[in-house]
Amino acid sequence: MHELYCVNNIKKCSICEQSFDNNDEEDHQNYHLQHTCSKCEIFQKDLNNHQCFKCQYCSKYFQKGEVQNHQELCKLKETRCSFCEKMIQNKQLELHLPYCKEQKEKSQQSQKNSKNNQKIFENEERLCPYCDLDLMYDYEDEDEHLKICGSRTEICSFCNQRILIMNKQMHELNCFQSQFNYVQTKIEELNLQQVVIQQIQPTDEQLKEYLDQNDSDD
Numbered sequence: 001m002h003e004l005y006c007v008n009n010i011k012k013c014s015i016c017e018q019s020f021d022n023n024d025e026e027d028h029q030n031y032h033l034q035h036t037c038s039k040c041e042i043f044q045k046d047l048n049n050h051q052c053f054k055c056q057y058c059s060k061y062f063q064k065g066e067v068q069n070h071q072e073l074c075k076l077k078e079t080r081c082s083f084c085e086k087m088i089q090n091k092q093l094e095l096h097l098p099y100c101k102e103q104k105e106k107s108q109q110s111q112k113n114s115k116n117n118q119k120i121f122e123n124e125e126r127l128c129p130y131c132d133l134d135l136m137y138d139y140e141d142e143d144e145h146l147k148i149c150g151s152r153t154e155i156c157s158f159c160n161q162r163i164l165i166m167n168k169q170m171h172e173l174n175c176f177q178s179q180f181n182y183v184q185t186k187i188e189e190l191n192l193q194q195v196v197i198q199q200i201q202p203t204d205e206q207l208k209e210y211l212d213q214n215d216s217d218d
Contacts, residue, residue: 057090084173092180103173110169130165 053067054060057074075091083100110129126135126142130149135142150166158175 057093088177092177092184095180096177099176100173103169107169 052061052063055062055067055071055074057071057077060070062070075089077090078087079090079093080086081088081093081096081100083097083104088096127133128135128145128149130146130152133145133149135145150164152165153162154165154168155161156163156168156172156175158172158179163171
């Protein structure tokens with residue numbers, strides 16, 4: 001009878017693997033609620049001594065032994081930029097977002113300036129987005145002016161190449177991203193070289209042993 005009762009009424013918890021009676025299931029679940037971290041949702045018997053750490057890329061919480069491995073993978077994942085809609089690696093997003101936001105605001109302002117609004121006042125201004133020339137008094141040649149003015153070139157702030165003014169904002173955004181990727185790669189290569197140097201550098205004990213051997217040979 002006892003064995004039959006156990007088979008039908010005793011369950012093993014999938015979280016802590018302890019066994020409990022079906023009649024005590026609610027109490028057991030409440031026990032877990034009191035001992036589960038609200039951030040990383042890990043069950044801890046000693047919750048007061050538990051620490052969890054937030055990933056700097058996705059803001060999720062992990063235990064100390066897991067967060068570093070998670071971040072190494074998470075930084076390589078891509079997130080869609082809310083301004084340019086491009087997929088950007090998480091490790092680059094912190095620098096990409098402010099610059100991209102600034103470029104989008106400039107672009108929106110230029111589009112606003114170049115839009116042919118209905119004339120409300122006789123002295124209404126309609127400015128060229130490239131040179132700020134008032135086009136209100138040269139309406140017939142406005143399209144020609146925009147074509148010629150946008151075809152002028154200016155120097156890119158990052159690569160010093162001459163770029164068509166009409167393409168400059170998008171070019172500088174891509175150029176900034178390319179140079180950031182290059183610098184990031186060089187930093188990672190330098191860190192790897194430092195690790196290799198540390199691995200081949202002899203310890204004090206190895207150096208002492210080498211000197212002792214030379215003394216004995218003499």
